[in-house]
Amino acid sequence: GENVEQHPSTLSVQEGDSAVIKCTYSDSASNYFPWYKQELGKRPQLIIDIRSNVGEKKDQRIAVTLNKTAKHFSLHITETQPEDSAVYFCAASRGYQKVTFGIGTKLQVIP
């Protein structure tokens, strides 16, 4: 089955700096790669996603890049703010089937 590895497990950055979280996947047939943000005690919320036919996608301060050859994808957050502090999860799937999540990265933005 699919295996998704995510690192780092914790990340501290100063407010205004950039944060990068990286994930690798094992199943070359995976074609959908979402990123979720989860605040303490709340549900995971989709923040950005990318399909295998796209190399990069941006939404304001958030971007995701995908390297299919190397089977890795990354989340980039620029100009970090205290409200970006949360746990971020990457995931990989073949469409609707059996989504596999990484173990999460706890991001702390220090004011």
Add this chain to the structure above:
Amino acid sequence: DAGITQSPRHKVTETGTPVTLRCHQTENHRYMYWYRQDPGHGLRLIHYSYGVKDTDKGEVSDGYSVSRSKTEDFLLTLESATSSQTSVYFCAISPGTGYEQYFGPGTRLTVT
């Protein structure tokens, strides 16, 4: 938030008892999923459904069963609860027009 509710939101039960968690959606989405979330493991798929009466196993399905008799409801049953099933359980739905999933508020289950 998408129209997803989970019930109960909190439950404490004893080892060996059956437990049923309910996920209800008002979005008429085709796909529904059950996950459990544990520290150090992220979110792990238990079962998912791709239509009424159509379900498939995820990576941690042992000890769990599901049923979907209506589009809007997806039930997760712990046949005989064990302490290892203490966890936070999330339901998610997906529209079928894209792959994105939307999560419910979660159920915190404690098995004593």
